[in-house]
Amino acid sequence: MAFHWATFRTRALTAIVFAAVMLAGLFLNQWSFFLLFTLIHFGCFWEYLKLMGKIYDVRYHVYSKFGYMLLGYGLMLWFCDFRVFAVLGYGLRENFSLPVSLAGFIMLVAGIFMSARVTLRSFSGAALGIFYISLSWGLMMDLYQQSMNIGFPQPAVAGLEQPPMLYTMARNFIPFLIICGIWINDTMAYIVGSLIGRRPLSSISPKKTWEGTIGGILLAVGLLGWLYPLISFGRVETELAILVMIITLITAIAGTFGDLLESKLKRLAGVKDSGNIMPGHGGFMDRFDSLLIAVPFVWLFLHFLLEKTLNALI
DSSP states (O other): OOOOHHHHHHHHHHHHHHHHHHHHHHHSOHHHHHHHHHHHHHHHHHHHHHHHHHHHTOOOOHHHHHHHHHHHHHHHHHTOOTTTSEETTEEHIIIIIHHHHHHHHHHHHHHHHHOSOOOHHHHHHHHTHIIIIIHHHHHHHHHHHIIIIIOSOOOOOTTOSSOOHHHHHTTTTHHHHHHHHHHHHHHHHHHHHHHHOOSEEETTEEEEEHHHHHHHHHHHHHHHHHHHHHHHHSSOOHHHHHHHHHHHHHHHHHHHHHHHHHHHHHHHHTOSOSOOSBTTTBSHHHHHHHHHHHHHHHHHIIIIIIHHHHHHHO
8 A cells, every 4th residue: 555645644634633623622621521522423423324324225304313313412411420511500411311312212203204215224223323323422421520530449558648540540531542542543554554564454444454453553552551651640650551551452453443344334335435524534433433432342441341350459
């Protein structure tokens, strides 16, 4: 795969603007984070429904489209804890999740009856977006508020007034760590694959190579394992570096499968990109396809495997 400087330059410039918007959303406050992923949620779901319409050769009524998206958004709101996401004392989960879901259900039913043609397969395919898209962003909300309120279980170590860095800091920037892992993996895989890539990774995405994929994963794990603790604390903590490397490894591998999954959907739909909102990067799903699969796997690792291990050691 030849290296194209013009393509790389376009992608790089778009990525800079995109990164600025993402960083502002991630770090200003909880509401910027929430609004950022609200926009991403609706953008991804809209494009997903366009793909489903092409795959199943149906035209979803606009009521049905908003019905699916609101049902999914209600699920996303359900993950928003009162202690982090509340407006004038009204929690998003407690006061808005059910009404939004109910409104979505009503619109969905109305849209189905107003559609000229609907099939069980097209209905089911669209409904899967609630789990594929909305659940992932709901879990991202949970990871964010975990870093603000809950954190890891604290070990009862005599003489320690402050808990170890592993427990206090490892989750503080988990959403940022996941996103960085995706960005670095994608960039390094593109560069390595362009320079030395020879063997295609999959027929689903012929431009991806084994060399680029493996190189991207290794470089992402190595760079974040070294840089993240260094930037956070001014020195490298071995335990934190190992944890960051494990999370980055999960992110990079799961993200690769997420990219392939979206490539499969686009191939079935007969389109090159899911959208055109970002020059050189396509649409929302083109930009966040890896994240959609990586987030649930990181969440599972943190909430089940790692916490059970920590609880067993405490």
